[in-house]
Amino acid sequence: MKIEKLKDAAAMGQAACAQGAKVLREVLARKARANLIVATGASQFETLKCLVKEPGIDWTRVTVFHLDEYVGLPETHGASFRKYLRERFISQLPAPAEFIPVDADAKDLAAELKRLNERIAACPIDLCFAGIGENSHLAFNDPPADFATEVPYIVVNLDDACRQQQFGEGWFPTFDAVPKQAVSMSIRQIMKSACIILSVPDQRKAAAVKATVEGPVTPTCPASIVQRHPDCTLYVDEAAASELSR
Numbered sequence: 620m621k622i623e624k625l626k627d628a629a630a631m632g633q634a635a636c637a638q639g640a641k642v643l644r645e646v647l648a649r650k651a652r653a654n655l656i657v658a659t660g661a662s663q664f665e666t667l668k669c670l671v672k673e674p675g676i677d678w679t680r681v682t683v684f685h686l687d688e689y690v691g692l693p694e695t696h697g698a699s700f701r702k703y704l705r706e707r708f709i710s711q712l713p714a715p716a717e718f719i720p721v722d723a724d725a726k727d728l729a730a731e732l733k734r735l736n737e738r739i740a741a742c743p744i745d746l747c748f749a750g751i752g753e754n755s756h757l758a759f760n761d762p763p764a765d766f767a768t769e770v771p772y773i774v775v776n777l778d779d780a781c782r783q784q785q786f787g788e789g790w791f792p793t794f795d796a797v798p799k800q801a802v803s804m805s806i807r808q809i810m811k812s813a814c815i816i817l818s819v820p821d822q823r824k825a826a827a828v829k830a831t832v833e834g835p836v837t838p839t840c841p842a843s844i845v846q847r848h849p850d851c852t853l854y855v856d857e858a859a860a861s862e863l864s865r
Contacts, residue, residue: 620845621852622832624860628820631854632665635818638852639666639746640673642814646745647677654742655716656684656804657708658758659700661788662750662818664707671711678716683709684739686749686758686809688723690774690800698790721772723802728774732802735772739808747812751819754780755827755840759803764841771808775801806844815851817842822858829862 625631646653657667685704694701701720709718719738725731754761761778782797791797809815819828831842832853845851 620832620848622860622863623852623854625854625856627856628662629665631818631820631856632663633669635666635748635816635852635854636669636673639748639816640670640676642746643673643676643681647680650745651680653681653746654684654744655681656686656744656747656749656809656812657704658686658749659703660750662820663748666748666818667708667711671708671713678712678714682717682719682742684719684742684744684804685721687801687803688721689798690723690728690802692798693724694720694722698785721802728802732772732774735802736770739771744808744812745814747809747815749809749815749817751817751824751827751831751842752781753784753823753827754778755830755842756781757806757809757842757844759801760806760841762841763838764806764844766806766838766844768805769807770805772802773805775803777801806841810844810848813850815845815848817845817851817853819853819859820856822861824859825862828853828855828859829864832863833865 623634625634643653685700688700692699721735722731759775759777761781777799783794785791785797786794830840834840834843836843836846
């Protein structure tokens with residue numbers, strides 16, 4: 620894992636974007652299509668804002684998957700990740716990309732999971748943008764995360780620390796309003812990405828960054844799994860890096 624420390628969240632997002640754009644251009648130069656995973660949350664604001672402005676990317680040849688969505692939450696809700704991505708990314712692209720949403724409020728959730736799993740299984744992922752939660756979650760894989768399942772998208776229970784983060788970031792009016800389940804991309808599916816770019820700002824994530832980078836690889840720190848990835852870059856600002864010993 621490569622670690623890049625930047626001054627602040629804006630610089631971090633710009634650097635993550637520059638690396639990701641380079642990867643996409645290289646993939647599209649040698650393949651007909653590129654397959655991309657994008658994340659949501661405050662850590663991705665600057666990255667996505669910059670990415671839609673990057674030149675030399677034929678977005679009509681890009682398929683976009685996203686990491687997770689709350690079970691039962693309609694896309695009209697302010698905390699919906701589909702809403703976030705359509706407004707902040709998909710609608711801002713200079714040309715239309717193929718977007719594969721996670722419709723976690725589908726009446727038949729089992730059928731929706733089958734659709735997603737069959738779709739992503741046919742698409743080797745070239746690049747994944749993601750973040751790390753305050754409890755070290757990767758996507759919505761809270762500790763102890765399932766490191767074994769090969770199923771690409773799974774239903775997970777959200778722990779109180781994760782739900783408290785979502786409430787604390789202002790996505791929900793009360794803690795009790797935060798859903799208790801989500802559809803999440805699994806750990807093994809994320810690790811199948813050829814390149815992973817993680818963006819992690821803020822002091823409140825410093826302990827999670829330290830555990831991810833310097834602790835053992837363990838399901839109790841889900842993001843620690845990226846220590847085993849051959850091409851993962853972790854972008855942190857000074858606050859998030861403040862507890863690192865190296």
